[in-house]
Amino acid sequence: MSEGLTLENVRIARGAAELIAVERHVPPGEVLAVMGPSGVGKSTLLAFVTGTLAPGFTATGRVLLDGADLTGTPPEGRRLGILFQNDLLFPHLSVGGNLAFGLAPGGSRAARRARIDAALAEIGLEGFADRDPATLSGGQKARVALMRMLLSDPRALLLDEAFSGLDAARRGQVRALVFDIARDRGLPVLMVTHDEEDARAAGGPVIRLGEDQPPG
Amino acid sequence: MTATSRAGRLRALPALTVLAMLGPVAAGLAGTLLPAAGLHPAAGGTGLSLGPLRSLLDWPGLAAAARLSVVTGLVATALALGGVALLLAGWAGTRAFRALERLLSPLLSVPHAAMAFGLAFLVAPSGWVSRLVSPWLTGWERPPDILIVQDPWGLALIAGLVAKEMPFLLLMSLAALGQADARRRMQVATALGHGRVAGWIKAVFPAVYAQIRLPVYVVLAYSMSVVDAAMILGPTTPPTLSVQIVRWMGDPDLAMRLTAAAGALLQLGLVIAALGLWRAGEAVVAALGTRWIARGGRGRAADPALRAIGLGAGIFSAAAVLGGLACLGVWSVAGFWGFPDALPDQLDTGSWSRHLPGIADAAGTTALIAAAATAAALVLVVGCLETEHRRGVALSRRGLWLIYLPLLVPQTAFLPGVQTLLLWAGLDSGIGPVTLAHLVFVLPYVFLSLGDPWRAWDPRHAVVAAALGTSPVGVLWRVRLPMLLRPILTAAAVAIAVSVGQYLPTLLVGGGRVATLTTEAVALASGGDRRAIGVWGVAQTAAVMLPFAAALAVPALVWRNRRGLHV
Structure with a gap:
């Protein structure tokens, strides 16, 4: 068990009721889709992986990244990129400020600025650094949120209904962009979704929750 | 959860807040009860007696x-x-x-x-x-x-x-x-x-x-x-x-x-x-x-x-x-x-130029007390709300009663006791104790004003920031507080208004020697000089209105290019 994201005998319960039981390994570049109706606890699994599980839930099992145990690591030390349904760009920062928030510390001011400008060019938003994120279109915001996450140099991607907020045309585009980047960079992806189309496009294994099926 | 274990200093704040809100109330009630039962050496009360009750x-x-x-x-x-x-x-x-x-x-x-x-x-x-x-x-x-x-x-x-x-x-x-x-x-x-x-x-x-x-x-x-x-x-x-x-x-x-x-x-x-x-x-x-x-x-x-x-x-x-x-x-x-x-x-x-020096003095004292009480209240309340957020617990019904308690106990029931205790302890009544007394009444209103907007903030912002490598302290200072600038300033304006308006705590805990806009204005009541009352009344009202104007203007100015933060 080495490269990739491993969910080792993960069991999450609320009170006495077990919500999730997962045992899976996601190799680099592969997308594991977790599907199921809303309220079944899909996002709870992501909260466990990021280390932000709300009190009231109890979890056992381990999360391993490239063989190293993450379970005791604080959320900010895990280097897991997460995208939600909403872009969640920080409204008080400019587009460039949001990217700088993600960009790992270090480097001169000019060098950081150059990284951000280059990153914006990469997602087709050249010269957008000083813009107010609230003035961007939905697709543009999604791309900025994606790039903000990538600049933090994550070692795995977590997608929480990440494409549900986009209209049909943008959806396919942004989805393809995310999956391409994950493949190029060799990042394991854990995707939570209720949309079959997302799972098909990912082309990887699928776990279905809430449909009496033995875990693993 | 690991964030909790690293929030050591924060954890003390809820207890400190309860102490700041209820400590003076409890102490003041005790300081009322004892003299009422005849115990007040400085005033000749040396043993239990029904004398005070009888004289009442x-x-x-x-x-x-x-x-x-x-x-x-x-x-x-x-x-x-x-x-x-x-x-x-x-x-x-x-x-x-x-x-x-x-x-x-x-x-x-x-x-x-x-x-x-x-x-x-x-x-x-x-x-x-x-x-x-x-x-x-x-x-x-x-x-x-x-x-x-x-x-x-x-x-x-x-x-x-x-x-x-x-x-x-x-x-x-x-x-x-x-x-x-x-x-x-x-x-x-x-x-x-x-x-x-x-x-x-x-x-x-x-x-x-x-x-x-x-x-x-x-x-x-x-x-x-x-x-x-x-x-x-x-x-x-x-x-x-x-x-x-x-x-x-x-x-x-x-x-x-x-x-x-x-x-x-x-x-x-x-x-x-x-x-x-x-x-x-x-x-x-x-x-x-x-x-x-x-x-x-x-x-x-x-x-x-x-x-x-x-x-x-x-x-x-x-x-x-x-x-x-x-x-x-x-x-x-x-x-x-x-x-x-x-x-x-x-x-x-003429009334204005006659009273302006006095108003300037009183306004300085008023501002000092209001600023100190407001700053303390904001630190305590933000600390409580942040602890609540990190522990994932919501304010209980009993917690809400605690917040309202200082407002339910009549001021005249416990503030005389606070004065008595200060006298006994030989502590100088002055701006310090007055500020602490104001804090008792400022804290509940800051809680009520800031609580809802604080809880309405989307906690996924914290998850995103943490995933980007930001510590809980960083999330608080770099994401949450800036995003909540408007409600925080509104809460500050409420706090200042509450402090400026306090009459009895200033009078009793200050031993009559702390002169604020409010105590000076009320002192004019018996004199009947309508021009003086007009001047001081306007000054007192301005002292609460200006902070509210600032609470509206500052976020509008700071976030003028951030449409996502406009109301």
């Missing part, structure tokens, strides 16, 4: 003072609540309501003393109302010789309290309306043929009242024991019980402190009894209301009259407070102003 009972004005306290409290609270209910029932959602709401919201912060002076200037025999209708309507060439302000029944005091507390209850009700699903309840009620007002009272009011019950109790406790407004508008012989307690506390004969302590205990008992009575009244009203609903009447015929009363109540509140403030403003720049002229003959800035 010997005071001939006791029955009248106690009755005044109870009646003004109950009547003012019932009228303010009824006015707000009828205003909401008859007008919520209309354009007239929105206009009134915009007028009433800023009035919340007007200090009670300024309101009381303004109302006195309006309704006095030589006041603005009388001038406006004289002599063409009344035939008065000279002010009529009738007692309106400081009337023996406390009617002027009740009117002032109703005008001042209506905006508070209205704001609390508006916050409750959202959770009560008022719009759909009304749709159902009107579809079933109920009149507008009757339908609202039957279908919406119970849900709203459940939410505003504690604020209503605060209004009741406050109205029964208010001192500054009662000194200005209330009767004098005898005054309300609370005013008499303060008079005893200020008596050069230290033995009177024991009587004051006994009176303070009585005041506490009266407030507890009145709260119990109100609670019982709730049950009676609920039972009657259930029967009314069961009878099935639709109450449509009563709509016009009840809506008129509701609107009238709202207009009364706005007119009394705003008209009063305008009257203060005019008096502050009035030259000769003979009766029955509606306006002064000439304008004269």
